[in-house]
Every structure is written in C-alpha cells, then in structure tokens.
Amino acid sequence: MKKALVMLLVVALLAGVFGFAPVRAGNVVIQMTIGSTKAYVNSKEVILDQPPVIENGRTLVPFRFIGEAIGAKIDWDPVKKTVSYVLEDTNIILTIGSTTAFVNSVATKLDVAPKILSGRTMVPVRFITEAIGAKVDWDSKTRMVTVTLSVKEKEPIKIGAAIALTGKYATSGLYYKKAWDLAVDEVNSKGGINGRQIELILIDDQSIPTNTANAYTKLIQQDGVIATFGPFTTDCTVPAANIVEKFNVPMLSAGSATAALYQEGYKYYFGVFPPTDAYIPPIMEIFNSLKGEVKTVAISYESTDWGKELSDKLKVAFTNAGFKVVACEERESGGMDYTPLLTKIKSFAPDAYIDAGHTTDEILLARQSKEIQFNPKIWYGGLTADYNFLNSIGAKDAEGVIGSIAYSANASTQGNKDFTDAFKKRYNVDNVEYHAGIAYAAAQVLFDALKRAGNNLSPGAIRDAIAQTDMETVIGRVKFDNTGKDIYSFMPLVQIQKGKYEIISPSTAATAHIEFPKPKWGE
C-alpha cells in the first residue's frame, strides 16, 4: 500500500515535469474566393474590403489581411511605398508597382507587381505564401484559394506579479487579479501580442514585504518573467522595485501611491497609481471653499511609508493654507480597537478629521467614531471608496463620508465603458472598484508597450517602450516623466451620498456638490 502510494507520487511528479511542452504545433488555414469579400481564417468568417483578383494569370490578395491572419508583424512605408512582413526569421519586403521583392534581403523577381485597389494593398499570393513557407492550393471550380501555414505556436510572453490574495488587504488585491485576468484574456482571445499569448503568473504575498521580495525574486529567476506588475501597498512595492531594478525587469506599478519611489533613480519602475501629491489638490480645493466653517483639522495615519508621506504632505498643505492642524497621530494598521485614538482626537474638537488608511481600518474607525459619537463636520478616510466599506458600514451610517479615488467606473475615459461592462458581466457584480480600474490601466499600458517593442523583447527594449508610452487608458491619459511617474494622474475626492459615490472635487470632474457638514452618524 505504501509502495503503491510512493509510485503514484513519483508518476505524478514526472508527469508534472514532462507534461508541459512549451512548443505546440497548429495550423492557420486561410480560404479566399476570387471576386468575393467573404474569406475564412480557420473557418471563422472575415469580411474583406477588397476581394482577391486575378491579374496576368496571377492571384492578388489583400496584404494586411494575410499578414494579420498568419500573425506577422506588418509595416509599410508611405514614402518609399513599400510593405513588409516579419514572421519569425523571415523578412519580406515588396514595393508597390515594382516586380522586385526582397526575401531576407535577397532580391526575387515577381510575375506581377503589387498594386493598390480601393485603398488596399494587393500582393501576389503564390509568392507570399512560398516565401513564408506555406502551402497554397487552387480550386478552379470554386475559384477558391487556400493558404495553409503550419505555425510553430510561439512561446507565451510571461509576466508576473505578487499581490495580496489573502491577508488583510486581500479584498483590494483580488480586484487587481480580476482586472488583470480580464485584460490578459481579452488580449489572448484576439491572438495575443505579436502572435504570442500572454501568461500571467501571480503569487500571493499577503501584502507582507518579505513575501513580496521572495515572490519577485522567484518570478524573475525561476519563472523567467520579462515584465511585472507591482504589488499592493507601498511597503511591498519598495522591496519589489529594488529587486526588479537589480535584475533589469520592467515593473508597471498600480499599487503604490508614494512619491518617494520616483526619487530613487529607478530606470525600470513605472507607476500609474497617483502619488501622494495627487491626493492634495482636490482636498485643498474643498477645504479652501469651506474656509469660514472649517478651521481645525485632526489627522491620523497608518504606520506605513504611504501613511506617513501622505500625512506629512497634508499637514504642510493645511498649515500653508491657514488651517490649524490640532493633531497628527500615527496609528497601527490592522488593529482591533481605535477607541483610544478617536477619543483623543475627539477631545481636540476638530472641525475636520482626516485618516490616511486602508479599508479595513476605515471600517473600524467609522464604526468606532459612531460609538463614541465623534461627529466632525468633515470625516475623510483614505480608502473608503471601496464597496466593502459601504457594505460593511451600511449606506445610512456611511452618508457623508469622504475619500479619494484614482479611477471612476462612470468616467468617460477611453475604453472605460467596454471595460466596466466586461468586468461586471464576467464577475457578476454591479460595480467596478477603483483599484480594478487602475490595475486594468496598468495592463493596457504594458500590453501596448509590448506590442510596440515587437520582436525585440529584451529588458531594455521593453523598458524603453514603456518609457515612450503616451496613450489613453481607462484612467485617462498616461505618459511618464523621466522618473517613471505618470504626469497625468490625479485623485478626485468622492463622497458617499445616498449610498452612491459622488465626485465632489475637482470641480472639473465633479458629479455633485459636497454635503456639508457631514450628518451625524446614522442620521
């Protein structure tokens, strides 16, 4: 019995080791009919703008259509009037109107020159297919051309990330996973990037920095990832950024809001999450508009780099704007009882209360504020723009609570509607929390960069491609300065009004006015 068990284990182990072949074979079959706009790629129907034609006894087919179907990298030069395919080791260049073509820089004579019909570039099918090593068949009865290419399915592009899938930040971490899974599946179902599928490897680090460091080391050294997403929370991102920089693996971070990371001189670290500086302007806009009614502010912050940085900046901003900061208390994160803290702060009778913290703590702080009847005119909690907060507290008690967000599911940013629809459908939810939006944006940026890097996926090339990003994403425009910071990031203020998150600042993005003062808890 024992022996059988051991044998079973050994077999299972071996199967695990040898069961995965990195290279698989597949076929691409393209069927076109002369004069017809209907074509088929692996039996899936595609409508062409310009049908194939016969000229001088040679069949001409749409250049772009064939190229995309076989997964080649397509280029054209409008000045030189050349078109090219790059497919693995084969490089084909054709010139419009010229019967000379180049295959891997070797000149070849064509029977008929490529031409433009209805705005589409048409190229001789037999030449193309033979140059890429495919088979072409002709059925004279149906006038159908069939191109068959055996494709060595390319190895997937591996990207990796550590994220909190368990532990006190798990709810936030799971939003990242969901957004990334969605982004990866979307890209893969359309053929991947440059013909290669994306493989995302996620490791659970519970948002504990030592785990994060181990995770990224493993992802880079053992799993061979060529690009990474950042983990959640600054405390975890700091060691992670250090590691990826050491190994020259680009990191696209959507989980750290600390400005300090951009001052380390990292070349491989890029962030789409607004840094702490971005929190300040919308907060100050609201406070300045309430100058007559709000004079004193009490701040508490979680004992992390992010908490300290944000509270420092807030303290400076408030003092400079003429407000009195009556308290600036550090607190543990993930604690059970904040009553001593809140009692102390309540004793200063501040007009406004600001806490720099994460959802779990905000939930307890809100509850315990109610218990001791601490009712400042403004109650701000860093990460309260999370449906977990709203659901745990209940809409009635949460009325008037203010927080910051970096992404809104209702924003009219590019691709946002498609993203939120897909997200809601796939995960059967009514809302898209903001970390999911930022995580998705990070994926958008990374995939765009990988596409631009083309066949050169060396670390430096990917890194440079990311650095050159200038695109519209679901969080708006993303462009990096030379420290890796997204210069267009901003962090609007939201307030829970009648169970909904309304943007109250900046005024350019606002969906509602601030409800001031905050009603007493539960009223």
Next chain:
Amino acid sequence: MTTAVLNGILIGGVYALLALGLVMIYGVMRIVNLSHGPLVALAGYITFSICSLLKVDPLILLPLIGVLFYGLGILVYKFLLKPVIFKPRIITLILTMGLGYIIQSLILIVWGADYRSILTPYSSRSIIVAGIPVSFIRVILFLLAFFTIALMYIILNRTKMGKVMLACSQSLEGAKIVGINVDKVFEFTNGISFAIIGVAGAMVAMIIVLYPTVGDLFTLKSFCINVLGGLGSVIGIPLGGIILGLVESISSVFLPVMWNNGVAFLVLVLVLLVRPTGIFGRPENL
C-alpha cells in the same frame, strides 16, 4: 480621562472574555493552545454565516455556538491532543500551532478573503454611561464576559468536576493517585474551554471586521493577559484583561497612540519582574 478609564474597562472585559478560553487548557492540561486565535476567528465566521443565512441576532446564537464548540473541543481532545498529552510540551505546541494554520486556511477556502461584518440594527449604537457616550455593544459584551467568568468560577469552586479540575491543575500526580479519571477531566476541560472560545468569538465578531488572519491579533493579546493575570488562574483573567485595557487606553491620552502596545508590554515585563508567576499565578502552574 474618565472617558479613557471607562473605555479601558469596557475593552478590558472583551479582552478578558477572549483570554478565558486559554486559561484552563493551560492550567489543567498544561497545553499551550496556539490555535486559540484562529478558533476565535472560526467561531466569528460561523456566527456570521448563520446570521446571514437565518437572519437572526448573533446574541441569540451564543448558546448554540457554545454547544457546537463544546463538541468540537471534545473531538479535538480525543483525536488530536490525547495521544500527545504526556509527551514533551513542544509537541503539543507544534500540534496546536499546526491546527491554527489549518483552521486559518479552512476559513480562507470556505469564506474567501473578503471582509465579513455582522451588521445588526444596534451595531455601533452609542449609549451614555456616566455622561460619556460609549459603544452599546461593548457594554453588553462586558456584562456577558463578567457573567461567563463568574459562571466559570462557580463551576470551578462549587461543582465536583470543577474541584477535580483544580486538583489536576495543582498536582496531576496527586490527582491520579487519588483515583481521579484524568482523561475525563481533560475531555471536559477542553470541551468547556472551546465552548468559551466559541462564545467569545461569536461576541467579538459583532465589533470587529473578520478576515482570515484576524486570529493572530487575538492569540497575542490573550496570551499576554494570561501571563499577566497568572497562568492557570481564572481570577487573574478579568484582572489581566482590565489592566491591559486600561494601560492601552490611558497611555494613549498622554503618549502617542502608537506607543500603547509598547507600554502594555512594558507593564507586563514589570509585573513579571515583581511577580514572576503573574499576579495570581502559582509556582506549580509553570
């Protein structure tokens, strides 16, 4: 200052309840139960699920959870602890630690990583005591904790089983010599302790947010309270709990709030320096 004292006493009551489930397992059986925290969390989660499903008030479920966990305690004793109970202590230590991890993973698998909260109509309601608004639920829990501790004390000193438990805690050899069925005593001790843990977890779930690793918080504080009050002493528990609560609360008034764990630890060290067995502890319990 009065607010701080009042809040300190109230939270001390809750702490005491959390720590109570530990004292007899150590006192009678000399087992350090490192799965204490996760068990409390488990009780909290189970309470959460039943409340969500049946839409009942968690307070009504307390007896049910108590009985459920009593049964669990018997099972854990019979199949897990009994085989190793007289082996070196490190074995039971590792065993209970492992049990703790298993429970945490179980919680993760069954309930997922999302936060769970029990919302009742009176959650976070405020009540005025001595002119100070405090948490209504904490007052209730304080009273319940008091009641449970008093009950435990009566069981120990007035019932036969209780006195037998005390005998075992004083001298196991002596107990065996006079013919006490040590196995049955241990079974009951574990059962009743687990029942208390279950009730404590159900109560605490009403005031905190549940997540899979929340148990770690409880284990640490509970052990501190046990050591402070004296290992194996039931009276030491409410005292230890209230001292801890008061220290945390009062130190926050004068010192930065972040220091209160440090101050609590300092107090613990000082007490141990003066009385190495804890306030009510006895040398034979060590």
